[in-house]
Amino acid sequence: MTTPNQERLLEVASLAKAFGGNRVLQDVNFSIGAGEIVGLLGPNGSGKSTLLNTITGFEAIDNGAVRYRGQEIGRLGAHRIVERGIARTFQLPSMPSMMSVMEVAMAAATTRHGLWETLCNGAGVRGAEAAARDKATRLLHELLLTHVRDLPASALSGGQKKLLGIVCALMGDPQMVMLDEPTAGVHPNLRNDIVQALKRLNRQGMTLVIVEHDMHFIREVCTRCIVLDRGHIVASCHPDELSSNERVLQAYLGGGAHQQAMAGEAAQ
Structure with a gap:
């Protein structure tokens, strides 16, 4: 969610993507305001990487629209999207x-x-x-x-x-950077370096979208979370609200087991 006076930097409307008969993304709608750090969460297979790939031009969208600063970019190639001001990193x-x-x-x-x-x-x-x-x-x-x-x-x-x-x-010189699991498999010392680097970038005005599984990282860095489950957005909330959101808990292993895991992360 964006505040009333916050510029809507990125808008995704009714986005859909399928591979053959497998509908990976269905009617995805959200916006990201300038200066946010948004965590993109969801269980394995929820569509996170595909969403990142469609927004950044590495996968063609089937339906819907992606707008950046009010201009449609959903049918542009990856290099054209970089030219508009959106950059990305890769998990590996x-x-x-x-x-x-x-x-x-x-x-x-x-x-x-x-x-x-x-x-x-x-x-x-x-x-x-x-x-x-x-x-x-x-x-x-x-x-x-x-x-x-x-x-x-x-x-x-x-x-x-x-x-x-x-x-x-x-x-x-991008205005928005999308990162795919920037701390996965990283040594704890370097993990802290990455966390501090992302915070510095945000203080300098950079908008960040981060795919991540580490709930401690999400709480430490992100100002908002968008949660995907089976191609649908099931929540858009502050990180502190994740452990009490029933739709989020149901998305992760039926709820109970993950609620305990989230509680354990919060206690660290």
């Missing part, structure tokens, strides 16, 4: 073995602002490279990756690859 980021961390970050700078645009603006190739290097250096510092900047990107740990994925997403 694959990094090239022949490029360093710095080179990967610099390459991501052309995702939204390409070389031709740079040349037309008079910056020239050398100027564009210098600007990309400066931005990459700053972001690698902010996300605590300076000490590995010259290593092969493929040599990073899983958590460091996720941090580098966030760096790459930010290189295109």
Whole structure:
């Protein structure tokens, strides 16, 4: 839910997606306001990843609409959506073995602002490279990756690859970043780094949408949760309301077992 004076950055209306006879998303409706940190939750198979993929142009929608800043983007390809200002990360980021961390970050700078645009603006190739290097250096510092900047990107740990994925997403100056399980399988120390990095980005004005299973993370970071179950939205609420929402509890293993799990997370 957005407040009356809050800009509606993203609006999804009657969104539907099927693979063959399997209806993965059905009549999905929600909006996200500028500056929110929204957790996208749901049991396995609820449609979270498909929803993320359809919004960011990696899967074509069947019906409905996706609007960003009031403009329809639901039929655009992924690169066009990035150009509009929406970036994303992936649950299992694959990094090239022949490029360093710095080179990967610099390459991501052309995702939204390409070389031709740079040349037309008079910056020239050398100027564009210098600007990309400066931005990459700053972001690698902010996300605590300076000490590995010259290593092969493929040599990073899983958590460091996720941090580098966030760096790459930010290189295109997005206004919204969608993250797919940014802390899954990450060492606790790096998990805290990711949490603090996301909070800093939000304080700087970034809108975040986060697919995540870690309820402690959700309570720590998110301002609102959207819960999917079997392709339908069953709740849109504050994280503290999840453990008392009957529709949410029923979505997770019938309710009782998950209520105990949520209560245990809240006690940590």
